[in-house]
Amino acid sequence: MKRFFLIIAVVILLLPKQVNSQDDAAIGAAVGALVAIGVGVAAVEQMKERAELTATEWLLANRPEITSFSLKTIDFNGKKLKDMSSASVITFKIQGFEPADDPELDGKKSVLLGFTSQGWINEYGIDFTKVRWFLIDKPEWTKMMTSYVKVASKETEDAYVQDNLSKGKIVNKGVKVKSKLTIPFYKLSGDLYVVTDYSNDMKFVYNERSLGIFLKDTQDLVQIKRGSLIELHEFFYDEN
Numbered sequence: 001m002k003r004f005f006l007i008i009a010v011v012i013l014l015l016p017k018q019v020n021s022q023d024d025a026a027i028g029a030a031v032g033a034l035v036a037i038g039v040g041v042a043a044v045e046q047m048k049e050r051a052e053l054t055a056t057e058w059l060l061a062n063r064p065e066i067t068s069f070s071l072k073t074i075d076f077n078g079k080k081l082k083d084m085s086s087a088s089v090i091t092f093k094i095q096g097f098e099p100a101d102d103p104e105l106d107g108k109k110s111v112l113l114g115f116t117s118q119g120w121i122n123e124y125g126i127d128f129t130k131v132r133w134f135l136i137d138k139p140e141w142t143k144m145m146t147s148y149v150k151v152a153s154k155e156t157e158d159a160y161v162q163d164n165l166s167k168g169k170i171v172n173k174g175v176k177v178k179s180k181l182t183i184p185f186y187k188l189s190g191d192l193y194v195v196t197d198y199s200n201d202m203k204f205v206y207n208e209r210s211l212g213i214f215l216k217d218t219q220d221l222v223q224i225k226r227g228s229l230i231e232l233h234e235f236f237y238d239e240n
Contacts, residue, residue: 047126048073054128055092055112063135070095070105071112074228088222089213090114090131093235111136111232115215115222132215134201138236142166144198145233149175151196152185152206170233172226 052073059066074091092114096107114131136144146161153174155161161175161183168177175183186194186206194206195214205212211224 050126050128051090051114052092054131055090055114055133058133059094059112059135062133066094066096068097068099068103069107070097074231088116088220089224089228090116091224091228091232093232094135109138109236111141111235113224115213115218115220117218117220132218141232141236144204145170147196147198148204148206148211149183149185151194151204152211153183154186155183165233166237169237170230 052071055073056071059069059071070093072093074093090113092112094110094112095105096109097103097105098107113134113136115134117130117132142162142165145165146158149161149165149170150156150158164175164177164182168175168182170176171181174181174185188194188206188208190208192207193212196204198204201216203214203216205214205221210226211229212221213224214221
């Protein structure tokens with residue numbers, strides 16, 4: 001927000017002193033637009049803080065064994081308010097550390113997925129009762145991505161998929177190890193779907209190179225953005 005007000009101040013200082021009424025109206029409209037942008041930025045930042053607080057509260061209530069951790073939101077960066085209202089998954093990166101002065105984040109890594117449902121943002125703000133939480137560690141993430149890669153490709157061997165996932169990364173076209181596409185994904189049109197029953201909680205749906213997750217309890221089909229999928233996979237398999 002400080003940057004936003006600095007921009008407004010600079011714009012005002014740079015405006016010519018003598019303007020006619022038409023110019024004055026145009027300037028007023030421009031400043032009004034900047035104010036609207038600032039309000040949108042502030043609203044998203046407030047949502048991010050609320051989401052992080054709620055995610056932290058969920059961890060404290062449901063995973064008391066986790067006593068020191070870092071929690072960072074992925075999906076709010078660079079978002080507009082209208083984009084967040086239709087978000088289907090909020091993703092958080094969590095990593096443990098040993099308490100100390102200037103500690104290093106070198107502990108266990110986990111991902112917290114918050115699946116939203118219709119109406120989670122309304123005129124009263126955010127309704128976090130409409131968010132379902134799943135905490136996922138590296139073995140579970142590997143299992144999930146193995147299932148996803150298998151439903152999205154011709155590959156059927158778990159060991160081969162897991163080996164490629166550990167050495168490479170997930171891209172739009174499949175799994176790539178260094179510069180080689182080792183497991184290509186099916187090329188499907190927008191009205192074609194491939195489904196696998198993953199667990200008691202969810203099914204995975206592959207469509208147009210995206211990962212859809214069908215929640216059995218709420219019967220919602222939500223989608224993890226490819227960018228978030230790539231970032232989360234790199235988070236787990238980054239050696240640093």
